[in-house]
Amino acid sequence: MKLWSISLRNLRIRLVATVLTTTSILVATALYAAILVMAEQTEQRYKGSVGGFQAVVGPKDASQLELVLNTVFNVGDAPALFPLKVAIDLRSGTNFSRRGQIRYAIPQARGDSVSSHAFPVVATIDEMFTKFEWQRQPLAFTRGRGLQFSFDDLLKLADELADYETARRTGAPSLPDRPLLQKEWKEAVIGARVARTLGLDIGGKIVPVHGKLGEFGYHPHPEAACEVVGILAATNSPLDTTIFLPLGTHLLIDGHEGGTFVLEIPPGKNPEDAKKLPVRADQIGLTAIIVDPKDHVGDQILRREFMSRPDAQVAKPREVIPRFLQQIGTAADALTVIAWLVLLVAAVSITVAIYNTMNERRREIAIMRSLGARRHQILTIIVGEAALLSFFGALVGVVVCHLSEWLLRDTVEDMTGVYLDWLQFGWWELWLVLGVTGIGALAGLLPAVKGSMTQVADNLAQNY
Amino acid sequence: MIRLRDVSKSYRQGETEVLAVAVDQLDIAAGEQVALVGRSGTGKTTLLHILAGILRPDTGEVEVAGARIDQLGESARDRHRGRHIGMVYQTFNLLQPFTALENVLLGALFGRGAGSGAKHHAEALLAQVGLGDRMHHRPNELSVGQVQRVAICRALINDPELILMDEPLGNQDRSTGGQVLDVLLKMARDGGKTVVMVTHDPESAKRMQRTVDLATLRPRALA
Numbered sequence: 001m002k003l004w005s006i007s008l009r010n011l012r013i014r015l016v017a018t019v020l021t022t023t024s025i026l027v028a029t030a031l032y033a034a035i036l037v038m039a040e041q042t043e044q045r046y047k048g049s050v051g052g053f054q055a056v057v058g059p060k061d062a063s064q065l066e067l068v069l070n071t072v073f074n075v076g077d078a079p080a081l082f083p084l085k086v087a088i089d090l091r092s093g094t095n096f097s098r099r100g101q102i103r104y105a106i107p108q109a110r111g112d113s114v115s116s117h118a119f120p121v122v123a124t125i126d127e128m129f130t131k132f133e134w135q136r137q138p139l140a141f142t143r144g145r146g147l148q149f150s151f152d153d154l155l156k157l158a159d160e161l162a163d164y165e166t167a168r169r170t171g172a173p174s175l176p177d178r179p180l181l182q183k184e185w186k187e188a189v190i191g192a193r194v195a196r197t198l199g200l201d202i203g204g205k206i207v208p209v210h211g212k213l214g215e216f217g218y219h220p221h222p223e224a225a226c227e228v229v230g231i232l233a234a235t236n237s238p239l240d241t242t243i244f245l246p247l248g249t250h251l252l253i254d255g256h257e258g259g260t261f262v263l264e265i266p267p268g269k270n271p272e273d274a275k276k277l278p279v280r281a282d283q284i285g286l287t288a289i290i291v292d293p294k295d296h297v298g299d300q301i302l303r304r305e306f307m308s309r310p311d312a313q314v315a316k317p318r319e320v321i322p323r324f325l326q327q328i329g330t331a332a333d334a335l336t337v338i339a340w341l342v343l344l345v346a347a348v349s350i351t352v353a354i355y356n357t358m359n360e361r362r363r364e365i366a367i368m369r370s371l372g373a374r375r376h377q378i379l380t381i382i383v384g385e386a387a388l389l390s391f392f393g394a395l396v397g398v399v400v401c402h403l404s405e406w407l408l409r410d411t412v413e414d415m416t417g418v419y420l421d422w423l424q425f426g427w428w429e430l431w432l433v434l435g436v437t438g439i440g441a442l443a444g445l446l447p448a449v450k451g452s453m454t455q456v457a458d459n460l461a462q463n464y
Numbered sequence: 465m466i467r468l469r470d471v472s473k474s475y476r477q478g479e480t481e482v483l484a485v486a487v488d489q490l491d492i493a494a495g496e497q498v499a500l501v502g503r504s505g506t507g508k509t510t511l512l513h514i515l516a517g518i519l520r521p522d523t524g525e526v527e528v529a530g531a532r533i534d535q536l537g538e539s540a541r542d543r544h545r546g547r548h549i550g551m552v553y554q555t556f557n558l559l560q561p562f563t564a565l566e567n568v569l570l571g572a573l574f575g576r577g578a579g580s581g582a583k584h585h586a587e588a589l590l591a592q593v594g595l596g597d598r599m600h601h602r603p604n605e606l607s608v609g610q611v612q613r614v615a616i617c618r619a620l621i622n623d624p625e626l627i628l629m630d631e632p633l634g635n636q637d638r639s640t641g642g643q644v645l646d647v648l649l650k651m652a653r654d655g656g657k658t659v660v661m662v663t664h665d666p667e668s669a670k671r672m673q674r675t676v677d678l679a680t681l682r683p684r685a686l687a
Contacts, residue, residue, distance in 0.1 A: 001569040001578040013561050367557045370518060371618070372546020372574035374539050456518045457510075460553070 003377060007384035014357060018389060021353045024346040025393025026400060029436050032339035033401035033429060038418075039332040040426065043325050045418045049073065049237040050317035052134040055302060057086060057105075057289040057314050064315035065324055071108065071288040072317055074120045074238045075416065078110040081285030083262040084158060086312045088282055090289060091151065101298030104131040107154070108288045109250050109260075111210070118414065119194050121208050121243045123250030126150050129189065132290060134235060142192070144202045144230030149185055149246030157248050158281035165261060166278040181224065181252040188226035189244040192234035193419075197410070204228040206243060208253070224253045236419045251284065260285045262311075343436065346393075347443040350386050355447040365451050366459035375452040382448035383441050390440020394433040465626060465658045466492040466515065470683070471524030471534075473510055484510040487524070488683040490676065494625065497649060497659040499669035502678035508662040511678065512628050515660065516549055517541030529625045546575040550619030552648075554631035556611050558603040564590060564614045565599040568621050575622035582621065589617040593647055609644055616648045620655075627652055629661040633668055645671060 011018045049072055058067035062079030069075040090105040109123040129139055129146025139146075160179040167175050188206045195201065205227060209220045226245055234240055251260055261283045265274045291314070293299040299316075306314040365378055405412075405422035413419050468490040475482045485507025492498050502508050513519040514526060517533045520541075526534040529548040533541050545551075550571070558567045565586055572582035590599045593613040595606075603611050612632065619627055633645060649671060652659045661672060669675045 001566060001573050001583075003573070006570075009561050364559055367559060368570065368574060369542065370516070370545075370551055370553075370557070371571050372542055374542045374574075376539075377574065457513050460513075460518075460557070 003380050004384050004388070006381050007388055010381070010385050011389060017353050017357070021346075021350055022389055022393040022396070024349045025343075025390050025436060025440065026397040028339065028343040028346040029394040029397025029432065030400040030404070031342055032336070033398050033432060034404060035332060035335045035339055036428065036432075037401060037405060037420070038412075039329065040428075041420055041424065042328060042416070042418050045237065046073070046321050046325060048135075049239075050321055051136075051237075052132055053290055053317045054293060055291040055299070055314050055316055057090070057291055057306070057312050058082065058287065060309075060311060060313050062313075064313070064320050067288065067313075067315045068317045068320045069324075070110070071290070072238065073416075073418075074241060078287035081109075081260070081262050081287060082312045083282055084154075084284040084286055085282035086309075087151075087286060087289050088155075090291060101294050101301050103292040103294050104290070105292075106132055106290045107151075107247065107286045108290065109247060109285065110287045111250075119191075119198075119241050119243050121245055121250075123245050123247040125154060125247055128244060128290075129230070133292070134237075134239065139235075139239070140233040142231050142233045144189070144228070146189055146230055147187060147244060147246050149248050153185075154247050154284075155281065157251060158284045161251060161260075161284065162279050162281040169276050170278055171276075179252060181249060185246045185248040185252075186224065186226045187229040187246065189230040189232065190228055191232050191240040191242045193240040193410075193413070194243055195228075195231045200228050200231075202228055202231065206245075208243075208245065221253045224249050236421060238413075238419075240419065241413060343439065347390075347439050350389060350440055350443040351446050354382060354386060354444055355450065358447050358450050361451065362454050362459045365454040366456045369454065369456040370460055378454070379448045379452040382451045383444040386444020386448075387437050387441035390443075391433065391437040393440070394436035397436075398429050398433060465494040465496070465529060466490065466660070467525070467527040469525040471511075471514065471521045471526060473507070473514060473519060473521050483507075485514070485678075486683055487511065487678075487681045490681055492658060492660065494658055495653075495656045496674065497652065497672045498661070499672040499675040500660060500662045500678060501664070501666075501669055501675055506678045508678055509630055512630055512660070512662055515626075516551060516628055517545045542574075547622060548624050548626060550622065550624040550627045552612075552615050552619045552627065552629040552632045556603075556615040558611060558614060558618075560603055563600045563602055564595060564606065564610075564617075567603070567614055568617045571618040571621040575624075586617065586621055589620055590614070592651075593617060593644075612644050613647070616644070616651075620651060623655070625657060627657055627659045629659065629663075631663055631665075632661065633663070633665060642667070642671075 053072045056067055056071045058071065059080035059082040066076065066079045070078055084107065087105055087107040090102055104127055106124060106127045110120060124147070126147050126149055132139065157179055164176050164178050166172075190200060190206070198204075200206070205225050207220055207222055207225045224245075226249060232239060261279045262285045263271070263274045263277075263279070263283070265271055266277070269277075291302065293302050302314055306312060368378065402422050402425075405420045409420040409422060468487045470488065472486040473484045475484050500508055500511065510519060514521050515528055517528070517536070521534055524534065525532065529544070531544055531548075533544060536544060559570065562570065565583075568586040568590065569578045569582060572578040572586065576582070587599060590596060593616065595610060595613055595617075598606060598610060603614070606614065615632075627648075632648075633642070645668060649659065659672070661668065663669055
C-alpha cells in the first residue's frame with residue numbers, strides 16, 4: 001500500500017464530485033490543447049502547403065493574401081480575372097529582360113465546385129502533373145494519370161473562342177461554329193480526400209456545379225461531366241480536396257464562353273459598348289498562374305516585371321503566409337488567455353471541491369494520524385488527490401481534443417483549408433498534461449494544509 | 465517501558481483552566497499488562513494520548529519505549545507512535561472505504577512500511593484471529609467482534625513494544641469481547657509486549673496483571 005493508493009481511494013469514494021471536477025479540468029485542457037493544435041497545425045499546414053507554390057500571379061484588383069489563400073488554400077472565391085496574355089508573356093519571355101528565368105507558369109481558372117462539400121474545381125493544363133513540384137517532387141498518383149490538355153491546346157482553343165465571340169459580339173452576318181467540348185477533355189484528376197469522401201475511383205463521374213447549393217445562380221453542368229482519370233496521393237494539403245479539370249472544359253461549359261474574356265474598355269467607351277467590341281485570344285480570363293522562378297535572379301526579375309504591369313500582380317506565398325499567421329497568432333493568443341482563465345476556474349473548483357470535504361474527513365485524518373501518519377503524509381495524500389484528478393482530467397482532455405479533431409477535420413478543412421492530422425501528437429501535450437497536473441496539485445495545497453492541521457485528540461475524542 | 469514523573473495536562477474552557485490529568489509517578493515494566501481505571505473525567509483517555517504522543521504534557525517527564533516523548537517534536541512523536549505503539553479504540557476506528565486487509569496495512573504504511581513483507585504479515589495476523597476468509601471485506605460487512613479483531617491486527621502489524629487500548633470492549637457483549645481480549649492478551653504475552661488498557665469494566669480489568677486507579681496517581685496536593 002502506498003500514499004497515492006489512499007488518494008485514489010478517496011477519489012473513488014467521492015465519485016460524483018470527482019467526475020464533475022475532472023470534467024472541468026478536462027474541458028479546460030481540451031480547449032487549451034485545441035487552440036494550440038489549431039495554431040500549430042495551421043502554421044505547419046500553411047507553411048508546408050506553400051511548398052510547390054513559389055509565386056502566384058493573379059489579378060491586380062485582389063489583395064496578395066486573397067490571391068494566395070484562394071490559389072494555394074482553396075479559401076474564398078476567386079477574386080477576379082486577368083488575361084491569358086500574362087501567361088503567354090511569362091511563358092514566352094516576351095516582356096522579360098532575360099529568357100528562361102521561369103521553370104513553369106501554369107495557368108488556372110476557378111469558379112465551379114463539386115458536391116455538397118463544395119470541393120473546388122481548378123481548371124488547368126497538363127503541366128500541373130508533369131512540371132509542377134510539390135515539396136520538390138511532381139505530384140504523385142495513387143491511381144491513374146494526369147490531364148492531357150496542353151498549353152498549346154489552350155492557345156488553339158482561345159483563338160477559336162475569340163473568333164466565335166468576336167463574330168457574335170460584333171453581329172457578323174455568318175457566325176462560325178462554336179468550338180465543341182472534345183471528348184478527350186472531359187476528364188478529371190481528383191485529390192485523395194475527394195476520392196475518399198465521394199467514393200470515387202478511376203472511371204467515376206464528376207459533374208461540376210456553378211455557385212453554392214441553395215444560392216442564386218446555382219446550377220449544375222451535366223454537359224461537362226468528366227471521367228476520373230487520376231487520383232492523387234495524399235499530401236495533407238488543400239490539394240487533397242481539389243478537383244482538376246482541363247482548362248478547355250472550363251472554357252466550353254455552357255454560360256462560361258461570354259464571361260471568360262477580360263474586356264479592355266477603350267477611352268471614351270462604357271462597359272456596355274466594350275461588350276460589342278472584338279475580343280482577342282489573349283483576353284481569355286484566368287484566375288491565377290502558378291509560377292516557379294528558376295532561381296533568385298528569376299525571382300527578382302519576376303517581381304520587377306509585375307511591379308509595373310497594370311493587368312496582374314505577383315504574390316509570394318512564403319512572404320504572405322507568415323504575415324497572415326502573425327495576424328492569426330494574435331487571435332490565438334487571445335483564445336489562449338481565455339483557455340488559461342478556464343483552467344484557473346477549474347483549478348479553483350478543485351480547491352473548493354476538496355476543501356468542502358475536509359470537515360467530514362477530520363475523523364479519517366485523525367485516525368491516520370493516530371496510526372503514526374505525519375502531517376506531511378496527510379498533506380501528500382490530499383495534494384495527491386488533486387494531482388491525480390488533474391492528471392486524469394488533462395489526459396482525457398488531450399484525448400478529447402484529438403477525437404474532436406478527428407470528428408471536425410473535414411469541416412475545418414472545408415472552412416479553412418487546414419487539414420487536421422488528429423494523430424499528430426506533440427511533446428508540448430506531455431508538458432501540458434504535466435503542467436495541468438502541477439496546477440491541480442497547487443490547487444490542492446490549501447485543503448491539504450487544512451487537513452494536515454487536523455487536531456488528532458479532538459477528532460478522536462468524539463468516540464469516547 | 466513507561467516512566468511518568470509529575471505529568472499534568474490542562475485544557476482551557478472559556479476563562480477556566482481545567483486540569484485534565486495529573487500523574488505524580490507511574491512506572492510500567494516491559495511485558496506488563498496493566499488496566500487503567502478511574503471515574504469518568506479523571507483523564508484516562510488524555511493519559512493514553514500522552515503515552516501515545518498524540519498530546520504533549522504541559523509539565524513532567526514521559527518516557528515510553530526508550531524515548532523521552534515529552535521532548536520530541538510532533539513529527540518525531542508521530543514516527544515513534546507508528547513504530548513502537550499499537551492502538552485499539554472503543555469504536556475501533558477502522559476506515560470504512562478500506563478492506564480489513566487494507567486497514568491493517570494502513571497501520572504498517574504509517575509505521576514500519578507497507579511493503580510485500582507487511583502484506584504477508586497482515587494476512588498471517590488476520591488468519592491467526594480467524595479472519596482469513598474475511599480479509600477483503602469492508603468493516604461494514606463484518607460483525608462487531610470481527611471489526612475488533614481487525615483493529616487488534618492493525619495494532620500488532622508493526623510488532624510494537626507497547627499496545628494502548630481505550631475501552632476495547634465498550635461496544636460488545638462481555639462474552640464475545642472477553643474472548644477477543646483473551647486473544648489479544650495471549651498474542652501480547654507471546655510477543656513480550658506491554659499492554660495498557662483503559663477500562664470501566666472490572667471483569668476486563670481482572671484479566672490484566674495489574675490495575676492502576678488514576679485517582680491514586682494524582683499528586684497529594686491535588687488528590
